[in-house]
Amino acid sequence: MPRPAGIARVGAVLLGTLGSATAAEPPTGCTRGGSDARAYLDCLNARQKASEETLARAEAGVEQAIAARQDLPPPQRNRWRALFEESQSRFVLWRNFECQSIAPFEGSEAERSVGGRLGGIGVLEQRMVCLIIHNEHRASDLADRYAPPGGWKQAPPVAGEASANPSAAQGQPTAPVSPTVNSVAPDPASRSSATSGSAMPGGTMRIIEMSP
Template identity: 55%
Template sequence: MTHPLRLLGSLAAVALLFCAPARAAVAGSPGECRRQHAEPRAYLDCLTALQVAGERDLQRSVEGVAATIEARADLQPSQRRRWIGLFEEAQGRFVHWRNFECQSIAPFEGEGPRQSIGGRLGGSGVIEQRLICLLSHNERRARDLESRYAPEGDWPPAPPAPAATAPGPADATAAAPPAQPTIAPRIIIAP
């Protein structure tokens, strides 16, 4: 038999759910995702959206670093190319380390190992730990790059994406798909 206070609490929660104002689809932190989305799928979707946004922020910082180095008039072109090449190598090593850390080690840090069967990890807790790991490492890396390289007032805004138009006969070679960047492979591909 259900206790009357428990039933009253459940009814109050349902009433608050229907009366609460609509919230943004994506929260600003993993903690807000958990508070805003009780269903596991909605929670993981929220974390995934944050992770995709974090990847964009990190990529913006990486591109900003290259632009900042390229703008250095006090260096010879060969010095700028060397610096950019070394930075790209360091970024690639960061991404490789981050991916290994978040794919292999982070799942053991949450509730997942307690829910394993036969030593194999699985379930939403493992995905949650991976996403939170990616979020935290990307945020720290982006902040570090910004503190070291960003000009006063932060990075310049990214230019707007060009409008999609149908290529004409003269534009056939320009319609080739862009090459994938080699400095930031992804664990999770954006939809």
């Protein structure tokens, strides 16, 4: 399991990707150019959903890799799995707070209203771009650490859809919206849940949805 190399590689990519808040185009495959803001948000929405599925499959692959370690007694495998689930839940809590509360300030497209609140399409863009980047890098990191040489032979299934997976149900993308949205404070209850035990809830991304 080349963990140190994987972490170093992902860290370098994160620094290179997130370090420039003024990049012309976010590294999502979606093009901001043109006047069709709805099409751009739809593209980010689809990419975010795909990144959630990629992360959920990586988590399923980790579960399979742990179960395959027959050299370890069952109690150790069970503890390993429980600790991984807790680690993943903590990642989700951190990711949601980062993308909900911090990412909107890092872009240049957010509109500032009276009182300094951020709104507009720029807020939605920054939040979804943040979720996409962190989901994909987390999935890549897990693959580096747990996938067998040559990678998983096939994509591990997503067990029980999103409800059975802590991160698949989090950071739900917004539907196409009108380009006006108020910022929302992160849910403090989701942060306090981080100490409630090994089976930790993942928290909820609270991105406002508004009718077109």
